[in-house]
Amino acid sequence: MLKHKFLTASITLLSAAMLTAQEQEQEKGLYIKGNALLAPIGLINIGLEKQMSQKITMQGDILVSPWKSFGGHEFQYYSLSLEGRYYFNEAFSHWYIGANIAASAFVLQKWNYWSDKPYINNRNEVFITSNLYQKGVSFILGVTGGYQFKVSDRWNIDVYAAVGTSQDFYKGYDRNTGQRYELAKKYNKSGEILPYRGGIMISYKLK
Numbered sequence: 001m002l003k004h005k006f007l008t009a010s011i012t013l014l015s016a017a018m019l020t021a022q023e024q025e026q027e028k029g030l031y032i033k034g035n036a037l038l039a040p041i042g043l044i045n046i047g048l049e050k051q052m053s054q055k056i057t058m059q060g061d062i063l064v065s066p067w068k069s070f071g072g073h074e075f076q077y078y079s080l081s082l083e084g085r086y087y088f089n090e091a092f093s094h095w096y097i098g099a100n101i102a103a104s105a106f107v108l109q110k111w112n113y114w115s116d117k118p119y120i121n122n123r124n125e126v127f128i129t130s131n132l133y134q135k136g137v138s139f140i141l142g143v144t145g146g147y148q149f150k151v152s153d154r155w156n157i158d159v160y161a162a163v164g165t166s167q168d169f170y171k172g173y174d175r176n177t178g179q180r181y182e183l184a185k186k187y188n189k190s191g192e193i194l195p196y197r198g199g200i201m202i203s204y205k206l207k
Helices: 002-027
Strands: 030-035 044-051 056-070 073-087 094-108 118-120 126-128 132-150 155-174 188-205
Touching: 030 155, 044 188, 056 094, 073 132, 094 155, 094 188, 132 188
Parallel strands: none
Antiparallel strands: 030 044, 030 188, 044 056, 056 073, 073 094, 094 132, 118 126, 132 155, 155 188
16 A cells, blocks of 8 residues: 555656656747848848757857848858857846857958959969959857847847957959969968857747
8 A cells, every 4th residue: 555655656746747847848948030230231140049948048040141242342151150148147038148159151352352452462463452352161269248138928139249260261363354362272261350240139939
């Protein structure tokens, strides 16, 4: 009899524990989001943010800039990003910091190539700087800071910015001739610290 009661109590406790775990899992939020700051200029930036614990979330997002020419400058940019976030209050609420890793492919003209001054390479070949552009890939590691707040039961606004180190591997071309202006055997390499993500995400709670 005692054994039977013990078995019944054990099953009841186990069932309650499993039900509590399921409820906690169901309570973990999942948001889909889009960048309202970039959308007006035709840049697509969408993502998913998933709650992992009370204060930690993971976010994955993509950024697509399809412009072969934007204001007279090449600006094709395709990026994948993964980020872990720690909220000081609770997930999806108020201030947070994050660690971000991203990879991108691009065909663009860097901002410091917008002038018409001469560009002279090591072979003394002369190019017009504003005719030069770059094609390659980047690997980026950075930190994010932001603030997210609720506007209704299912809608949030997420304001954020990120800065990090970008390691770039690219080839440089002259727009008029298709000739490479830099003399690297394979890829030219550069590294820099720069702001590389940011905006205002409109977030919708899926669960």
